[in-house]
Amino acid sequence: MKPGQQLKCPHCGKDCFLVKKSLMDGWTKVGDILACSCCSAKIADLEDEKTKASDIDSKFSSLENLLSEKKKEGPKIESSEDEKHFCRDCIHFVAHPFLSRCELRKKNVNPMNDCPEFKKK
Numbered sequence: 001m002k003p004g005q006q007l008k009c010p011h012c013g014k015d016c017f018l019v020k021k022s023l024m025d026g027w028t029k030v031g032d033i034l035a036c037s038c039c040s041a042k043i044a045d046l047e048d049e050k051t052k053a054s055d056i057d058s059k060f061s062s063l064e065n066l067l068s069e070k071k072k073e074g075p076k077i078e079s080s081e082d083e084k085h086f087c088r089d090c091i092h093f094v095a096h097p098f099l100s101r102c103e104l105r106k107k108n109v110n111p112m113n114d115c116p117e118f119k120k121k
């Protein structure tokens with residue numbers, strides 16, 4: 001249901017259309033409703049778009065938290081990588097655009113290989 005939608009009002013029985021009204025609790029707005037244009041009776045609750053939007057926002061921010069947590073893990077992994085002898089840090093390692101080679105062993109290697117002939121560059 002949305003404002004402007006025509007319907008037969010269950011309260012007054014007339015062919016009316018829906019109008020958006022603010023539901024007030026004293027001076028505080030507690031929400032929006034859809035009301036009959038003829039008798040002003042409440043027909044339905046109007047889904048609060050703001051609530052929906054913030055719902056999506058919170059989903060996104062939780063996703064962002066997840067991503068930023070992964071980012072936080074990044075430096076940790078790198079520091080532990082320093083202790084290992086990855087081919088990509090090796091003096092013999094040559095990075096080509098499509099493949100990586102070890103000049104010492106004259107063959108293609110994985111940059112993340114842990115090479116026994118490792119020599120830090």
Ligand SMILES: [Zn+2]
Pocket residue numbers: 009010011012013014016036037038039040041
């Ligand atoms: Zn009505």
